[in-house]
Amino acid sequence: MEPSDAENICLCRICPSYVECGEPTAFCLGTNPSKCINAEAGCLCLGCPLWVKKAFRHVYFCTRGAEIAQ
Ligand code: SF4
Numbered sequence: 001m002e003p004s005d006a007e008n009i010c011l012c013r014i015c016p017s018y019v020e021c022g023e024p025t026a027f028c029l030g031t032n033p034s035k036c037i038n039a040e041a042g043c044l045c046l047g048c049p050l051w052v053k054k055a056f057r058h059v060y061f062c063t064r065g066a067e068i069a070q
């Protein structure tokens with residue numbers, strides 16, 4: 001899946017932890033964590049279709065890094 005396709009189903013932009021600063025979402029697939037999200041105030045990844053499809057095991061990808069990095 002291309003990162004742009006993942007962004008279309010990504011829930012990060014409606015997540016309470018999300019901070020908009022013009023960066024791509026789908027942090028689960030990214031190579032770096034977010035540059036502007038610092039506080040973990042809830043994570044919606046468990047309810048994301050991509051999270052289920054990929055059988056991920058981690059959350060808070062924005063602050064802790066991509067699935068493969070955790
Ligand atoms: S698992 Fe989380 S970071 Fe990845 S696309 Fe879904 S909501 Fe976004």
Ligand code: SF4
Pocket residue numbers: 011012013015016017018027028037042043044045059060061062063
């Ligand atoms: S990775 Fe999780 S905590 Fe971070 S913005 Fe996306 S849904 Fe929210």
